[in-house]
Amino acid sequence: MFDYLIVGAGFAGAVLAERLASQADKKILIIDKRNHIGGNTFDFYNEAGILIHKYGPHIFHTNSEDIFNYLGKFTSWRPYEHRVLASVDGMLVPIPINLNTINTLYGLNLTSEEVESFFASKAVKKEQILTSEDVVLNKVGKDLYEKFFKGYTKKQWDLDPSELDASVTARIPTRNNRDNRYFTDKYQAMPMHGYTRMFEKLLDHPNIKVMVNTDYKEIADFIPFKEMIYTGPIDYFFDYCYGKLPYRSIEFIFDTKNEENHQPTGTVNYPNDQPYTRVTEFKYLTGQQHRQTTIVYEHPKAEGDPYYPVPRPENSILYSRYKDLADKLTKVHFTGRLATYKYYNMDQVVAQSLKLFKKLMTLSAPENRIDEQKIALH
Numbered sequence: 001m002f003d004y005l006i007v008g009a010g011f012a013g014a015v016l017a018e019r020l021a022s023q024a025d026k027k028i029l030i031i032d033k034r035n036h037i038g039g040n041t042f043d044f045y046n047e048a049g050i051l052i053h054k055y056g057p058h059i060f061h062t063n064s065e066d067i068f069n070y071l072g073k074f075t076s077w078r079p080y081e082h083r084v085l086a087s088v089d090g091m092l093v094p095i096p097i098n099l100n101t102i103n104t105l106y107g108l109n110l111t112s113e114e115v116e117s118f119f120a121s122k123a124v125k126k127e128q129i130l131t132s133e134d135v136v137l138n139k140v141g142k143d144l145y146e147k148f149f150k151g152y153t154k155k156q157w158d159l160d161p162s163e164l165d166a167s168v169t170a171r172i173p174t175r176n177n178r179d180n181r182y183f184t185d186k187y188q189a190m191p192m193h194g195y196t197r198m199f200e201k202l203l204d205h206p207n208i209k210v211m212v213n214t215d216y217k218e219i220a221d222f223i224p225f226k227e228m229i230y231t232g233p234i235d236y237f238f239d240y241c242y243g244k245l246p247y248r249s250i251e252f253i254f255d256t257k258n259e260e261n262h263q264p265t266g267t268v269n270y271p272n273d274q275p276y277t278r279v280t281e282f283k284y285l286t287g288q289q290h291r292q293t294t295i296v297y298e299h300p301k302a303e304g305d306p307y308y309p310v311p312r313p314e315n316s317i318l319y320s321r322y323k324d325l326a327d328k329l330t331k332v333h334f335t336g337r338l339a340t341y342k343y344y345n346m347d348q349v350v351a352q353s354l355k356l357f358k359k360l361m362t363l364s365a366p367e368n369r370i371d372e373q374k375i376a377l378h
């Protein structure tokens with residue numbers, strides 16, 4: 001009998017499997033309906049021998065030393081700071097918008113103080129910030145909104161920014177300095193030998209059995225287990241009884257080029273002129289040396305693998321109805337981005353799983369409890 005059946009071998013499931021097996025001696029069966037572990041971070045060497053990310057570029061960044069050190073037990077890290085350029089008006093300029101972006105785009109030579117006044121003079125002040133459009137207009141005004149956000153958002157979500165929650169663009173900063181990095185987190189790094197290798201190590205424990213190519217509904221009635229940890233889509237778990245939660249998907253189109261490098265930085269965004277949103281060249285992320293290079297184009301679409309929950313009020317309401325059902329189940333625990341219908345970065349998912357691990361330890365019978373010392377990450 002397994003102590004836990006864990007559905008989904010992405011970060012959410014794998015971290016729990018590792019903690020429960022290594023710290024609490026639990027017997028785990030972790031399954032995934034895909035033919036591999038690693039969830040959306042799965043990477044592999046393509047036919048040309050270039051390490052690529054099957055489900056789009058994944059860059060690890062976090063401010064949490066604990067999470068960085070915890071994952072560091074399963075990989076060594078390669079320092080990497082991601083830089084993104086946006087193709088606007090025939091130029092490639094840094095995004096998030098900063099002093100360099102404004103000076104290049106408008107042929108100016110502003111200082112940090114002056115660029116603040118520049119933004120203020122362009123801003124279209126809004127009394128209430130309700131939508132993504134309000135956020136951007138209120139911060140930088142119409143021209144920058146149209147050059148960088150309107151078209152990109154429309155492609156990404158098939159919605160006008162005025163129809164999207166303020167939260168979508170609220171987290172995109174505008175900088176008055178020359179910091180061209182995409183992220184500013186304290187820890188920014190890539191797993192030295194890739195994500196899949198890191199997952200192999202996470203799951204390498206005698207108490208953990210791994211089964212791929214298996215939807216949990218195919219086996220849940222035949223394999224005995226005490227409790228379930230579910231990281232798949234919450235609406236699927238409840239057979240879509242209230243209807244489907246909407247997601248945005250992406251078609252990834254890979255192209256291997258007979259050149260050492262194709263573009264000047266890891267990712268180039270195309271807010272306006274192209275059908276795709278961005279192009280990423282993996283060798284910048286992985287540091288791999290190779291005479292060829294592989295890039296990926298991202299074409300957002302409605303149908304397909306669920307990637308981005310669509311942040312609209314009616315979807316939050318629908319999710320909370322499913323959550324009410326989930327909260328009634330004491331032997332099934334929901335975690336991860338699909339089971340909680342939230343866009344989370346990898347470090348946030350790891351944090352969520354570590355929190356659930358602590359909760360499970362507190363809930364379990366006294367004889368199964370482990371002391372705080374062991375719960376600690378080290």
Ligand SMILES: Cc1cc2nc3c(=O)[nH]c(=O)nc-3n(C[C@H](O)[C@H](O)[C@H](O)COP(=O)(O)OP(=O)(O)OC[C@H]3O[C@@H](n4cnc5c(N)ncnc54)[C@H](O)[C@@H]3O)c2cc1C
Pocket residue numbers: 007008009010011012013031032033034038039040041055056057058059060061214215216217231232233236250307308335336337338344345346347349
């Ligand atoms: C295009 C894209 C780019 C991203 N880039 C970054 C980035 O640069 N940095 C960052 O920090 N985060 C990034 N993220 C977010 C990152 O992918 C997630 O934080 C992370 O993968 C979430 O892990 P998870 O385990 O919750 O979900 P997943 O990785 O999706 O794992 C869930 C697993 O459950 C399996 N599953 C689902 N249903 C079933 C079922 N019925 N039976 C069996 N198995 C099932 C799925 O096959 C899947 O493998 C990106 C996301 C996307 C979509």
